Amino acid sequence: MAEFTLHIGNKCFSSWSLRPWVAMRHLEVPFEEGFVRLRTSETFANLAKVSPTGQVPVLNHNGRIIWETLAILEYLADLFPEKKLWPADIGARALARAAATEMHSGFREVRYGWPMNLRRPKGYKPLDAEGEAQRARIEALWRECREKYGKGGPFLFGHFTAADAMYAPVVTRFDTYGGELAPDTRAYVDAVLAMPAMRHWYAEAAKEPWPEPGPDE
Known part of the structure; x- marks a missing residue:
């Protein structure tokens, strides 16, 4: 299992997902994607499995769950000050x-x-x-x-x-x-x-x- 899993929605329109994704990718922080397709009858149930708020993005760091985009970015800044x-x-x-x-x-x-x-x-x-x-x-x-x-x-x-x-x-x-x-x-x-x-x-x-x-x- 990867150290980091970033749960995101559809790349075409999930603007909040883009924010931590582009930061981690640009800063070369390795992660796996956890994908939840949005706008389906199963979306709510699938989001509930990974997100305490029922929204993405959510970062899973070895079982530690960080939600909210700014909180994820702050967490990454704390983990990787050299970035x-x-x-x-x-x-x-x-x-x-x-x-x-x-x-x-x-x-x-x-x-x-x-x-x-x-x-x-x-x-x-x-x-x-x-x-x-x-x-x-x-x-x-x-x-x-x-x-x-x-x-x-x-x-x-x-x-x-x-x-x-x-x-x-x-x-x-x-x-x-x-x-x-x-x-x-x-x-x-x-x-x-x-x-x-x-x-x-x-x-x-x-x-x-x-x-x-x-x-x-």
Whole structure:
């Protein structure tokens, strides 16, 4: 049995699953996947076998169960401090945690107006007024992180951090629905999409044989 098993849902649309998966894959933390297909009559029962909340992702570390995406990322940061999943500088680390937490708890209209769907053809889709305000907030937050602490690399804090993992599904949404993006937003989106871990996730999503979600959802 592997030391780590990460239980996830469908790669095409399970945005929360993507976050710890891309972090572990990018940081080269070996793990096995435990897959639960979502949107079926058996989903609830299958989730109950692995998740105390009935949701994914869930990390099983030698029988220790960690649920909630940010908790998983914090746990990995504690286990592997050399991976620098949070920035070393205390100011950068505070901003990274604030940005990650804001993503975890907010941006509902962006998430609902632009659902993650890796089958959907790219094309601009306007958001409602609140969604547009949230979109602007995301871009301003990315810009602040990059301008203050991102000079050493292409990610929000230079090197890849938990904040990038938290925003990875939002990156897919900007790429799918955002149309022509501001140059700095486009550069960050492209940097995340170019990660081998992200390309691998996309490739596996494309192989999923199930009909959900449809390309127009």
